[in-house]
Amino acid sequence: MTTEAASVKFKPYIRQTIAQAPQWAAMAPELREAVQVVSHVLPFRTNAYVMEHLIDWNNIPDDPIFRLTFPHRDMLPAHEYARLRELVLGRADQAALVKLVREIRMRMNPHPAGQMTHNVPRVNDAPLKGLQHKYKETVLFFPSAGQTCHAYCTFCFRWPQFVGMDDMKFDARESNELAGYLKQHPEVTDVLITGGDPLIMNTRSLASYIEPLLVPELAHIQNIRIGTKSVAYWPQRFVTDADADDLLRLFERVVASGKNMAIMGHYNHAVELRQPIAQQAVKRIVGTGATLRMQGPLIRHINEDPKSWAELWQTGVRLGAIPYYMFVERDTGPREYFQLPLVKAHEIFQAAYQMVSGLARTVRGPSMSAFPGKVVIDGVAHIGGEKVFALQFLQARNADWVRKPFYARYDEQATWMDDLRPAFGRDKFFFETEGDGHPSTPRKVIPLTPARHDEDGGASCAVHSNVA
Numbered sequence: 001m002t003t004e005a006a007s008v009k010f011k012p013y014i015r016q017t018i019a020q021a022p023q024w025a026a027m028a029p030e031l032r033e034a035v036q037v038v039s040h041v042l043p044f045r046t047n048a049y050v051m052e053h054l055i056d057w058n059n060i061p062d063d064p065i066f067r068l069t070f071p072h073r074d075m076l077p078a079h080e081y082a083r084l085r086e087l088v089l090g091r092a093d094q095a096a097l098v099k100l101v102r103e104i105r106m107r108m109n110p111h112p113a114g115q116m117t118h119n120v121p122r123v124n125d126a127p128l129k130g131l132q133h134k135y136k137e138t139v140l141f142f143p144s145a146g147q148t149c150h151a152y153c154t155f156c157f158r159w160p161q162f163v164g165m166d167d168m169k170f171d172a173r174e175s176n177e178l179a180g181y182l183k184q185h186p187e188v189t190d191v192l193i194t195g196g197d198p199l200i201m202n203t204r205s206l207a208s209y210i211e212p213l214l215v216p217e218l219a220h221i222q223n224i225r226i227g228t229k230s231v232a233y234w235p236q237r238f239v240t241d242a243d244a245d246d247l248l249r250l251f252e253r254v255v256a257s258g259k260n261m262a263i264m265g266h267y268n269h270a271v272e273l274r275q276p277i278a279q280q281a282v283k284r285i286v287g288t289g290a291t292l293r294m295q296g297p298l299i300r301h302i303n304e305d306p307k308s309w310a311e312l313w314q315t316g317v318r319l320g321a322i323p324y325y326m327f328v329e330r331d332t333g334p335r336e337y338f339q340l341p342l343v344k345a346h347e348i349f350q351a352a353y354q355m356v357s358g359l360a361r362t363v364r365g366p367s368m369s370a371f372p373g374k375v376v377i378d379g380v381a382h383i384g385g386e387k388v389f390a391l392q393f394l395q396a397r398n399a400d401w402v403r404k405p406f407y408a409r410y411d412e413q414a415t416w417m418d419d420l421r422p423a424f425g426r427d428k429f430f431f432e433t434e435g436d437g438h439p440s441t442p443r444k445v446i447p448l449t450p451a452r453h454d455e456d457g458g459a460s461c462a463v464h465s466n467v468a
């Protein structure tokens with residue numbers, strides 16, 4: 001490990017402070033302007049480690065981590081950027097700026113896949129705002145202190161968490177609600193603690209959420225997962241932070257209790273795991289008996305090269321991590337900027353998969369966390385003279401749907417589940433004719449509009465909340 005990376009102190013940069021970063025002056029004026037303008041809509045936060053060790057400043061604006069963390073002009077349609085720019089630079093009409101920012105954010109589908117309307121559990125008809133329960137065996141928990149990240153990804157669909165859309169946040173003041181809910185649900189085996197990034201919390205706070213899950217009454221909870229990007233954006237969390245060793249001891253206590261401590265590590269690019277400190281973080285995590293799975297979305301401009309994925313998975317396997325998921329970029333935020341056709345996504349996945357040994361082929365993808373469930377694209381096939389996408393559910397609102405193959409018409413433009421139509425002249429996919437038991441679930445796949453603000457809370461992350 002370079003001493004430099006080990007000794008770097010956590011220093012966040014946001015819109016108001018990024019000008020203090022030594023790299024800022026070297027950025028072209030139009031790039032700086034775009035950061036200042038677009039960050040009014042999409043939250044911006046980076047840190048000194050990302051700036052100094054992950055971004056190649058000789059390669060901006062095309063450097064993948066630069067595009068991953070810095071807002072760009074093309075993330076908004078030209079007319080929206082122009083209106084926003086005028087209001088931001090004009091500084092005259094604050095009310096109009098607030099209104100426009102809200103309008104743009106709402107257009108960006110801040111709560112995809114039914115999070116606000118279908119995933120929030122209820123007790124006595126009251127929503128439990130810090131929980132989501134989409135799949136039978138897994139509950140997601142959003143500790144209130146973990147609703148931010150060490151840096152923000154520009155593609156993130158957790159972004160309402162970060163921008164003060166308070167009526168759209170998930171949080172939980174206490175872990176009591178979680179433990180109480182789990183005691184009433186013996187079918188739940190997995191708890192996914194997510195955010196934001198729960199590892200933004202200090203170890204003492206995190207322990208206050210995790211330790212209540214180790215009691216005998218919750219013996220049915222077998223796996224405690226933590227979704228985190230800190231493995232890439234702040235690996236010091238496991239190595240040199242003041243309470244890094246305490247964090248590892250907490251993982252060991254979970255393992256000693258007989259449960260699986262599963263770290264769901266979010267990686268976007270091989271460069272994140274080239275850093276010696278990031279590699280040491282992996283070794284320290286798996287050294288506790290915890291498991292570390294690697295997952296991340298496929299994103300245009302950032303990780304379209306299959307070689308980068310192959311390198312990431314191979315390095316991870318060598319260090320003891322488990323490649324887990326390549327996701328399709330979700331239908332939220334600046335998706336036009338990041339999305340790739342599904343056929344291209346499958347080609348990239350297949351090419352990367354073919355480059356790695358069997359040990360790395362634990363990875364699944366490309367997978368869409370869509371409204372009815374998690375759908376993987378198995379490939380393109382010709383059946384009965386028709387070119388089709390072969391698909392299956394890896395996870396579903398209705399457990400009977402899982403691993404049932406189904407087929408969609410081949411469509412070169414399709415980028416998401418909602419673009420697909422059933423193959424073989426059918427009107428509906430099989431799951432559109434079977435309900436999932438939820439009274440308000442429509443019997444077809446449609447993008448959901450956000451619920452009324454007084455109804456539920458809700459936002460969830462592109463990566464950390466992808467459960468399987």
Ligand code: SF4
Nearest residue numbers: 149152153156158229
């Ligand atoms: S994708 Fe994950 S790490 Fe990135 S900003 Fe969203 S919640 Fe944070």
